[in-house]
Amino acid sequence: MADLINTACAWLGTQRKAHASSTVTYSRGSMSVSVLATKGKTLGEMSTENDMVIVASIQDWLIDAADLVLGGSAVEPSDGDRVTDSDGVLWEVHSPGDPEPVWKWADSFRRTYRIHAVEVG
């Protein structure tokens, strides 16, 4: 019997990409690739330590794992990678805080990365 959930998730993924995404540049050092990405949740973030406050915006990006190819190889997102969105805003990939990693799967079938990033410029 076909896995209906898996099939539905795959269909939803194609719809998300076709109708709810924009082209961004994903880069690591001198390597970069243009991919379709969907904006996830956005948070205003203030982090305070000894009253020293850092104000930043946090944005999740949904990107198909198959599209994230740098230097000819499929890669997983990594701390310090950068995303330049269609408005020219620059985002840097970071963990939203221990123990959350810099990325996690957005679906149960490991097709799409949910990547955490902060606005840096």
Add this chain to the structure above:
Amino acid sequence: MAIVVDVADAIVDLLNSGTWDQAIVAERTYLPRGTLKDGDFESVKVSVVPRNYEPDMITRSMADEDVWVDIGVQKKTDGDVAQIDPLVSLCESIATYMRGRNIGTVNPVSCYESQYSPIFVPDHLEKFGIFTGLVTVKCRTVR
């Protein structure tokens, strides 16, 4: 002017006239705050914040006055050890430079203790790639 303000201003002057391995601009503030997207941490940001004031009567007419001042050092990094090590050195240099130093205000003030802790704030480094180090200087004057 309040002694805490005088001491903090004197520390700002000392830091800005000192010779350091990298350029710094120290600024006195009550709420050290920066916005990542505005590039506030692209160069070394040094915030001088009065922290504590403790007068202690030593005679009926004279008091020891202790003033604690925080010196926050912050900079955006890519998380590499090679970028963070010089910032740790800078904080250590500031702590060493301040210790035992007399600072010129209306009354003689001696910085009798300095402490560099935390060496860095893991949360800031992990979430934003920002190095944050904190030097606390304890100064004393007698009036």
